[in-house]
Amino acid sequence: MVNFLCSSIGKKLIMSLSGLFLVVFLLLHLALNLTALLSESAYNAVCAFMNENILIQIMVPVLAGGFIVHILFSMFVEFKNWTGRPRDMRYAVANKSKATSWASKNMFVLGVIVILFLFLHLFHFWSKMQLASWLGAEEANPYQLVVKTFSCPCVCVLYIVWFAAIYYHVSHGFWSAFQTLGLSNSKWLPRLQFLAKLYAIVVFWGFTLVPVCFYLRNCCGCCGASSCGL
């Protein structure tokens, strides 16, 4: 087992399983976010459910664990990969091969961007909702928290940059995970790559819709929060 986990493919298996777990999580998170576009009561009801449901409470540390495992193994894999062509052996002329995607070569940088923004996000929402309730402090009204957070254009832009990093990370990560698991062949490779693009697009635009709608609603009074169904 130790031998297996120390092998290059074993480490990547852990990355692919934890990555796919995060891929599923993103979809669930997206579905919850979109309820905020329906109505205040729907969104607050969903948030209340998330706070009370025992299964969700169990999933919180599991999710954190998923992130930690993914990040830890990404460092093991990445640092070993750096030794494959050490600093003093770099090519003088940069690689001119056109066929590879930019995302696939920058997964670690993209991951680091994702994690940095994740802390900002946890500070914005989680610390004022679930963490506050755990600490016995008064919990913010979830919907009003969204309204307040996305009234600032800078915050909206930061979130969209974050979603773009996630877009690139999963547009490669999604199909790469299947490849790592051995669940691919010459027929399925292009299909999985297509699905990865599709998934990444859905995730990017789905998440982006929320700050954009809330910001626009906030700044044009004519379609105020209650009168416009947006």
Added chain:
Amino acid sequence: MKFTVKVWRQKNAKAKGKFETYRVEGISPDTSFLEMLDILNNQLIHEGKEPFAFDHDCREGICGMCSLYINGRPHGPDDEITTCQLHCRKFKDGDTITVEPWRSAAFPVVKDLVVNRHAFDEILQAGGFISTTGIAPDANIIPIRKQDADESMDASACIGCGACVATCKNGSAMLFVAARVSALAKLPQGRPEAAKRAKAMVAKMDELGFGACSNTGACEAECPKHISIAHIARLNREFLLANLQD
């Protein structure tokens, strides 16, 4: 045609290397790239200088001996060819051509443009074979599905040149190992040792300092035989199943 050629010169494995710049003139566009290097070396000999070393053998794209990272691409500016199949017409008159050796922790430079690719031999020795006893049976006695035979044949096209390692950002040998594992895994003769083979070859690959696979696909793009990364999925599958078996 005339070119300015920047060649990596390095006395031996330990020495610090550097680029030397040379000029060649009167080259016909139909000259092969390696012939152009021969002409250049001949010129150096006449000038009383030491010619540079580079690897080559068959000069017809089948042995995998020629290497060279030319202007940012293994095997130069063309797809699905080896360096010996590259011609000067692929460059523009007056171009500066930078020639570097393969660069990977597992392929140390021996001299100038020659690298030691013995690591590939070691990986093959770890399991890239079928053990036989007695006399080989008649080849056609075991029926093999056409589709499997074709896939095995495609994987067998690997000539062990190392371009996949040279172009990979991780210096990973996964495409090479995948081609060898796949070629045997697809044939009934290869099945008895399949699990042992996958584990032994991957272990050797890791031990020799090659990186892991990030699935960038750079290897497939530069492979002169266009070995597909679908074979890497099969290697992963073989390796994971082999580990589940014990």
